[in-house]
Amino acid sequence: xxxxxxxxxPPPTRSRPFRALRAxxxxxxxxxxxxxxxxxxxxxxxxxxxRVPVGGGMAPEASPASLILEARDGTAFAAxxxxxxxxxxxxxxxxPLMDAVVAIEDRRFFDHNGIDLRGITRAMFRNVFxxxxxxxxxxxxxxxxxxxxxxxxxxxxxxxxxMLALWLETRLSKEEILARYLNAAYFGAGxxxxxxxxxxxxxxxxxxLNLAEAAMLAGLVRAPSALAPTRNPEGARRRAELVLSVMExxxxxxxxxxxxxxxxxxxxxxxxxxxxxxxxIADWVEAEARRLVGPIPIDLAVRSTLDPALQDLAERVVxxxxxxxxxxxxAGQAALLAITHDGAVLAAVGGRDYATSQFNRITQAxxxxxxxxxxFTYAAALENGARPDSNVVDRxxxxxxxxxxxxxxxxxxxxxxxxxxAGSVNTVAVQLFQSLGRERVLDTxxxxxxxxxxxEGPSIALGSGETTLLEMVSAFASIPDxxxxxxxxxxxxxxxxxxxYTRPEVPAQGGRVLSPEAQQxxxxxxxxxxxxxxxxxxxxxxxxxxxTGTTQDNRDAWFIGITADAIVGVWVGNDDNSPxxxxxxxxxxARIWHDFMVEAxxxxxxxxxxxxxxxxxxxxxxxxxxxxxxPARVIDTATLRIGNRAVQLAGVIGMRGEYAESxxxxxxxxxxxxxxxxxxxxxxxxxxxxxxxxxxSNGGGRAAADAPAxxxxxEAEARRxxxxxxxx
Numbered sequence: 001x002x003x004x005x006x007x008x009x010p011p012p013t014r015s016r017p018f019r020a021l022r023a024x025x026x027x028x029x030x031x032x033x034x035x036x037x038x039x040x041x042x043x044x045x046x047x048x049x050x051r052v053p054v055g056g057g058m059a060p061e062a063s064p065a066s067l068i069l070e071a072r073d074g075t076a077f078a079a080x081x082x083x084x085x086x087x088x089x090x091x092x093x094x095x096p097l098m099d100a101v102v103a104i105e106d107r108r109f110f111d112h113n114g115i116d117l118r119g120i121t122r123a124m125f126r127n128v129f130x131x132x133x134x135x136x137x138x139x140x141x142x143x144x145x146x147x148x149x150x151x152x153x154x155x156x157x158x159x160x161x162x163m164l165a166l167w168l169e170t171r172l173s174k175e176e177i178l179a180r181y182l183n184a185a186y187f188g189a190g191x192x193x194x195x196x197x198x199x200x201x202x203x204x205x206x207x208x209l210n211l212a213e214a215a216m217l218a219g220l221v222r223a224p225s226a227l228a229p230t231r232n233p234e235g236a237r238r239r240a241e242l243v244l245s246v247m248e249x250x251x252x253x254x255x256x257x258x259x260x261x262x263x264x265x266x267x268x269x270x271x272x273x274x275x276x277x278x279x280x281i282a283d284w285v286e287a288e289a290r291r292l293v294g295p296i297p298i299d300l301a302v303r304s305t306l307d308p309a310l311q312d313l314a315e316r317v318v319x320x321x322x323x324x325x326x327x328x329x330x331a332g333q334a335a336l337l338a339i340t341h342d343g344a345v346l347a348a349v350g351g352r353d354y355a356t357s358q359f360n361r362i363t364q365a366x367x368x369x370x371x372x373x374x375x376f377t378y379a380a381a382l383e384n385g386a387r388p389d390s391n392v393v394d395r396x397x398x399x400x401x402x403x404x405x406x407x408x409x410x411x412x413x414x415x416x417x418x419x420x421x422a423g424s425v426n427t428v429a430v431q432l433f434q435s436l437g438r439e440r441v442l443d444t445x446x447x448x449x450x451x452x453x454x455x456e457g458p459s460i461a462l463g464s465g466e467t468t469l470l471e472m473v474s475a476f477a478s479i480p481d482x483x484x485x486x487x488x489x490x491x492x493x494x495x496x497x498x499x500x501y502t503r504p505e506v507p508a509q510g511g512r513v514l515s516p517e518a519q520q521x522x523x524x525x526x527x528x529x530x531x532x533x534x535x536x537x538x539x540x541x542x543x544x545x546x547x548t549g550t551t552q553d554n555r556d557a558w559f560i561g562i563t564a565d566a567i568v569g570v571w572v573g574n575d576d577n578s579p580x581x582x583x584x585x586x587x588x589x590a591r592i593w594h595d596f597m598v599e600a601x602x603x604x605x606x607x608x609x610x611x612x613x614x615x616x617x618x619x620x621x622x623x624x625x626x627x628x629x630x631p632a633r634v635i636d637t638a639t640l641r642i643g644n645r646a647v648q649l650a651g652v653i654g655m656r657g658e659y660a661e662s663x664x665x666x667x668x669x670x671x672x673x674x675x676x677x678x679x680x681x682x683x684x685x686x687x688x689x690x691x692x693x694x695x696x697s698n699g700g701g702r703a704a705a706d707a708p709a710x711x712x713x714x715e716a717e718a719r720r721x722x723x724x725x726x727x728x
Contacts, residue, residue: 422533548585699724
C-alpha cells in the first residue's frame with residue numbers, strides 16, 4: 001500500500017428529480033391557497049345572500065292612521081302612531097331637500113354604483129385625523145338596510161347591505177333610489193318619510209320646504225330620536241348648521257343661499273314631547289277617535305275637549321296632595337275627572353304617574369262606590385213620593401246575618417231625609433233600599449247612567465258593587481240637567497282634505513231621567529251634603545252640590561261635586577285594594593276637589609260679550625226687541641245676573657239661602673233666554689222650562705201681586721204639597 005492518504009468524499013446532494021418537484025409544487029401550493037380562499041369568500045357571500053330576508057318589499061309597510069291630538073283650542077298636545085305623509089314621487093323631489101340630503105349623507109351619490117370606495121377612504125381619513133365623525137354608507141346602502149335588513153352591526157349585515165346596494169343600482173334610477181329613501185327614512189317624533197316629517201315639524205308638505213327647513217330635516221336622519229326638534233331643539237339647530245356648511249362646501253348651495261337660510265331659521269309648528277300626565281287622556285282620545293272613524297290609513301288630526309290649563313292644574317293638585325299626604329295616609333293613587341254639563345271632558349288624571357303605570361283609573365279601574373251609590377236609592381225614594389223633609393229613623397237594621405252600622409258607631413233616631421243624606425247615614429239608606437226594592441233602585445240607577453252590573457244582596461245599598469269613576473261622574477251629571485249625560489273626549493276628526501267626524505253642537509235631547517220633583521229634591525239633598533254634612537271640606541263661596549263615598553276599611557274614598565261650571569269627581573285608593581289610613585270621601589278627595597275648583601276659578605276664560613239688540617230694518621217697521629241670552633248666575637230666586645246685567649223674573653218674589661243655591665245648581669251656568677215683558681221684568685226660559693214656573697212650582701219663592709193667574713196656580717200647587725217655603 002502506498003503511503004498516500006485518500007481524499008475526503010464530497011457532501012451528499014439532493015437528486016435533481018426532487019429539486020424539480022419542489023419547483024413544480026411551490027406555485028401549486030399558492031394556487032391552492034388562493035383557491036381555498038376564493039372558495040371561502042364565495043361560501044361566505046352565498047351564506048350572506050341566502051340569509052337576506054325575503055319579502056322586504058320596495059315601499060314602507062302600511063300602518064294605522066297616525067294622530068295629532070289637539071286641545072279644544074286647537075293647540076296640539078300629543079302625536080300618536082307613525083306618521084306617513086304622502087309618498088314623494090321621483091320626479092317631484094324638492095330640490096332643497098335633495099341637495100341637503102345628498103350633501104350630508106352621500107355627496108357622491110350621483111357618481112357611484114352603490115358602493116363609494118372613495119367615500120370610504122375619505123371617511124376613514126377624517127375619522128382618524130379630524131374631530132368630525134363621518135359615515136361611509138351610501139344612500140343606496142341605507143335604503144337597502146331600511147327595506148330589507150336590521151340595524152345589527154356585523155360583517156354579515158354590512159356584506160348583505162353592499163350586495164343589495166349593487167343590485168338596487170341595477171334595478172332603479174338614482175332619482176327612484178333617492179325618492180324611496182326619503183319615503184322610508186325615519187325623521188323622529190313618529191314621522192316616517194320626509195313628507196310626514198315636514199308636516200310634523202313645520203306644518204307643510206315636503207314640496208314647500210325652504211332651504212333652512214330642508215337642512216334641519218336632512219340632519220335628523222342619522223340620529224332622529226336624539227335630534228328630533230320636539231325633544232332636542234338646540235341639537236337639531238346645530239346639526240342643521242352643519243348641513244348648511246357641508247352644502248356650501250360641496251357646492252350644493254351658494255354662500256348667499258346659506259347666509260339667507262341662517263338668517264331665517266325654521267319656525268317649528270309642532271307639539272313638544274307629550275307631558276307625562278297627559279298620557280291618560282291621550283290614550284282615551286286616541287282610542288275614541290279610532291273607534292269613531294275606523295281603520296283609515298292616513299294621517300289624522302283629532303280635536304279633543306281637553307282644556308290644557310285645567311289639565312295642568314288637575315295634575316298639579318293631585319300630585320301635590322299625594323306628595324303631602326299619600327305616605328302618611330297610605331294612599332298610593334288618585335284620579336280626577338272634570339266634565340262640563342254637556343259631558344265634554346275638560347281634564348282627566350288617570351293616576352299618579354303615567355310613566356310608571358298606564359292603567360287609567362278613570363275608565364278602567366272598577367272600584368266600590370260606597371256611599372256614592374246612595375244617590376240612586378234616594379232618587380228612587382223621591383220619585384216614590386218622599387221629600388227632603390220626610391221623616392226617617394236612624395235605628396239598628398238586621399237583614400239575615402247582616403247588620404249594617406254607621407261610621408259614627410251609634411244611632412241618632414228620628415231625622416229628616418235631608419239630614420240622613422247629608423250625614424251619609426247607612427241605616428236609613430238600607431231601609432229605603434229594602435222598602436223600594438232592588439229593581440226599582442237599579443232601574444233609577446240605569447236611567448241616571450250606571451252601566452255596571454251590580455251583585456245580589458242588600459249590601460249594594462251601601463255601594464258594595466263595582467263601577468268606574470267615569471260612570472259615577474256621568475250619573476251625577478244627569479241630575480242638574482235631568483237627562484243622561486255621556487262624557488266625551490272627541491269634538492272632531494279630520495284628514496288633510498276633509499272632515500271625517502264632527503260632534504253635533506247640540507246633542508239630541510233624551511227624555512227626563514227623574515221627575516221634576518225628584519230632580520229638585522236631589523239637588524236639595526246634594527247641596528245639604530256640602531253645606532252641613534260630610535262634604536263640608538269642599539265648600540266654596542258659591543253653591544256646591546256633592547256627595548262623599550267611603551268603602552269598608554277605607555279602601556276607596558270618593559267625592560263628586562257639581563257646580564254651575566262643571567261636574568268633577570275624585571277617587572283616592574290603592575291599586576292592590578289595601579286599606580288606607582282613615583281616608584274618607586270627606587277628607588283627602590274633598591280637599592283635592594276643593595283646591596282644584598278654587599284654582600280653576602283663576603284660570604277660567606272670560607265670558608263672551610252678549611249680543612246687542614238688532615235695529616229695525618226700516619223706519620216704518622216696528623222695533624224688534626232682541627232676547628237677552630247668556631250664562632246665568634243666581635242672586636236670589638227671582639233675580640239672575642246675565643253678563644253685567646241683573647234680570648228680574650216676572651211674577652216672582654225671590655228668596656236667598658238654600659233656595660237660591662238649589663236654583664243655582666239647577667241652572668248650572670247654562671244659557672238662559674230672557675224676553676222683557678214690561679216694567680223691567682222678564683220671562684226667562686232654560687231649554688223648554690219657564691224659570692218663573694220652576695221657582696213657584698217648587699216653592700222656591702212667592703208669587704208677586706201682579707203675577708198672572710197661571711203663575712199663581714203653580715204657587716197654590718206648591719203650597720198644597722208643602723214644598724219649599726211652604727213646608728214650615
